[in-house]
Amino acid sequence: MPALADLQNFGQSVWFDFIRRSLITSGELKALVAQGVRGVTSNPAIFEKAIAGSSDYDEEIKALAKTGPSVEAVYETLAIKDIQLAADELAPVYRSTGGRDGYVSLEVSPFLAADSGRTVAEAQRLFVTVGRPNLMIKIPATAESLPAITESIAAG
8 A cells, every 4th residue: 555545544634735737637646646645735826836837838828818818817717727627636536535535725815815705705706617526715814814714614
């Protein structure tokens, strides 16, 4: 049994703290999941490194740039596609564990952290847009966003 899988016997779930398109399309993420990785986390800094540090996104960025969206919209398009692909790779883990594992995280913009209502709306919008049950929405933990965290958890 792989070492990562051994950790499950102790109630530990190993998450991979990185995402990039080629990680998914090359089969590397699938191999990591087979070895015992139980989830993937992302954040804007991780995506910045993935986008700037590889050519994985170059053609898609060029195509999107022709349609004139904002930088934020381009980022969201790229990030959501990666999140969907990773969630699909982790779906068997999600199903086999009854939803205890098999998640991919996506962060609500920290620029909304001071506005609980907008944070809740953004968390709901992202969840619907990604359209995968094994999406975990991360909300920045600030005093102002605590109601958003409570409301979002209650909403599932």
